[in-house]
Amino acid sequence: MFRESPIIRWRNYSDRYKLSGHKCTKCGANYFEKKGMCVCGNLIFSEMFFSGNGKIVSFTKIHSGPSVFEEQSPYCVAIIDLEEGARITAQIVDCKYDELKIGLGVEAVFRKLYKSGEKGIIHYGTKFRLKL
Numbered sequence: 001m002f003r004e005s006p007i008i009r010w011r012n013y014s015d016r017y018k019l020s021g022h023k024c025t026k027c028g029a030n031y032f033e034k035k036g037m038c039v040c041g042n043l044i045f046s047e048m049f050f051s052g053n054g055k056i057v058s059f060t061k062i063h064s065g066p067s068v069f070e071e072q073s074p075y076c077v078a079i080i081d082l083e084e085g086a087r088i089t090a091q092i093v094d095c096k097y098d099e100l101k102i103g104l105g106v107e108a109v110f111r112k113l114y115k116s117g118e119k120g121i122i123h124y125g126t127k128f129r130l131k132l
Contacts, residue, residue: 019108019126021086023048032086052108053131054082061097068114080106080128094129105131 021032026042032050037043059078062069069075076092078100092100093111106128113125 019050019052021048021050021084022046030082030084030086032082032088048084050082050084050086050108052082052126052128054080054088054106054128056092056100056102056104056106057081057087058102059092059100068116072114076100078106078128091127092129093127099130107131 021030022034022045023030024038024040024042025044025046027038027040029038029040030048030050031038031045035045038045057079059076061074061076063074065073065075072091074097076095076097077089078092080088080090082088092106093109108126109129110124111127113123113127115122
């Protein structure tokens with residue numbers, strides 16, 4: 001029996017690589033994370049994709065994060081309101097902490113997240129940068 005390699009399987013994580021989310025089929029509310037029930041009470045969702053554009057709602061600088069992020073420390077993390085209405089927490093890259101302000105526009109970029117295991121397998125995903 002053919003089994004898909006775990007190395008291939010991680011490439012199919014839509015939320016990490018394609019910035020996909022879930023849209024309520026009743027009220028149209030968008031969510032980044034999968035929800036069991038929408039705020040309107042509906043249980044049925046369809047897959048949708050975010051543009052990757054948004055605005056910073058809040059942000060902070062992490063000086064001592066999890067061990068997989070040690071080589072990136074210090075780094076900035078923000079709460080971002082995406083244009084489509086969902087809210088996401090993500091790392092902000094390619095700028096200094098002093099450049100960040102609430103309300104600034106950001107855009108999604110595909111970057112290295114971290115390395116894991118003895119072989120240092122690199123995991124990629126979505127981070128954000130200030131909109132050019």
